[in-house]
Amino acid sequence: MESKPKFKPNPESRLMDQVREVLRYYHYAYKTEQSYTSWVLQYVKFYGGKTHPRDMGKTEVERFLSFLAEKRNVAAATQKQALNALVFLYRKVLDIDLGPGIAPTRTKRRRNLPTVLTRKEVEGLLGQMKGKHALMAKLLYGCGLRLMECVRLRIKDVDFGQGRIFIRSPKGGRDRTVILPETIKRELQEQVSSVVALHKADLGRGFGGVYLPAAIGRKYPNAAKETAWQYVFPAKQMSRDPRSGETRRHHVLESGLQKAVKRALTLAKIHKKAGCHTLRHSFATHLLESGTNIRVVQELMGHADVKTTEIYTHVMKTDVDAVKSPLDTLS
Structure with a gap:
């Protein structure tokens, strides 16, 4: 061959x-x-x-x-x-072979402990958010999603019947399934309904297409205009794709949610170096604190190696809380 x-x-x-x-x-x-x-x-x-x-x-x-x-x-x-x-x-x-192993001075890899919010802090943060950004933040924390996984979520990947969300082609390439929190099902259904109506209007104006991975686009040429492939969180305005030149509705920019989370942290008076990814860290840590098996958490997070998940054991509230500092024992 x-x-x-x-x-x-x-x-x-x-x-x-x-x-x-x-x-x-x-x-x-x-x-x-x-x-x-x-x-x-x-x-x-x-x-x-x-x-x-x-x-x-x-x-x-x-x-x-x-x-x-x-x-x-x-x-x-x-x-x-x-x-x-x-x-x-x-x-x-350039079709040039650089030869065997490139050996520059390597940057030392540091294993920093993740910043984690307490349950009360998460509640305070979410309480300062509203609308679409609040729903997205709840998905980050409630499902352990990465920022771009949330932004790129498509209608077909939300299964309300089974109470599951399917994460396709994430970082690392490991597809996974996460639990859809009961508390946001209705809110998410309303969001999807609004997208369906928006998509219908776009189709009526001669648009309605959405970006598809190349292989999918070739195999299913009409899929781009199907409701199932539309983003759960679409942009307010349509835009011109910089590569294909097509005018279509992309997903929202991640910067909007990032700014909303930062603003909510300030309003909630949470003085930690935190952001969108902190909600994913908090999801994993709180599951472990609740007694969830670390292998289950590994699958929900999409980690290839359980050692990656184990880092959250270092920031859990454990028996250390019961230990008194020797300073507090001084008379």
């Missing part, structure tokens, strides 16, 4: 146009496209902007990555992201 020929971008195009062409050919997410193109630009500018990457190689890549660790003090995940972008550039765009 012959292997599929390697895709080659237009050699007459500028470097960044070639990078985007290859990213889109392989159907990388738009956020990944933005990230990778940014790192390629930074790499080129690091060497003065005059030397083409094809005239550089492993040594220059290692030097750039070492600079990120030593001078810019980036996190280990950020350095790895930059490495992935440059490996993509050389391997997929």
Whole structure:
């Protein structure tokens, strides 16, 4: 069986146009496209902007990555992201082999304990929110969703009959099922009903399409206009897709919920370094405190390794609460 020929971008195009062409050919997410193109630009500018990457190689890549660790003090995940972008550039765009293991100065990976809210603090936070953002925050805490999992939720993935929400193609690629809290079922049903009405109006105006993963779009060409594929939290206005050029209704921007949570933290007088992801951390921690088996929590969180879930055991309210500080025993 012959292997599929390697895709080659237009050699007459500028470097960044070639990078985007290859990213889109392989159907990388738009956020990944933005990230990778940014790192390629930074790499080129690091060497003065005059030397083409094809005239550089492993040594220059290692030097750039070492600079990120030593001078810019980036996190280990950020350095790895930059490495992935440059490996993509050389391997997929320039068709150049960088050779065996790239070995820059590595950023030390620190295992920070997650910030967790108490149940009372969660109640206070949610009490300061209203409308769609309040519902989204309840999903983050009540289901342990990541921010983008909530924002990208589609109607077809909410099963009111079974009381389940299906998370498709999340970070790490592990699909999972979470429990739909009873307390927000009615509110979520009302939200879905409003989306159905909005979608009907969009169809009446000749629109109504929604973004679909490339493979789904090819297999089911009419799915983009089906109600089931619409986002549970659609944007107020339609917009032009920067890649396809189509005008359609995307999901809401994540920044809106982020700002709403930050504002609610201030109003609730919660003085912790917290945000949307803190609600996911709190979900896991509170389940463990309630006696839920850690393996069950691992599945609900979508962790590949239980060791990732175990970090929440370090921030649980345990018997430590019963211990008195020696300072308090002084007369």
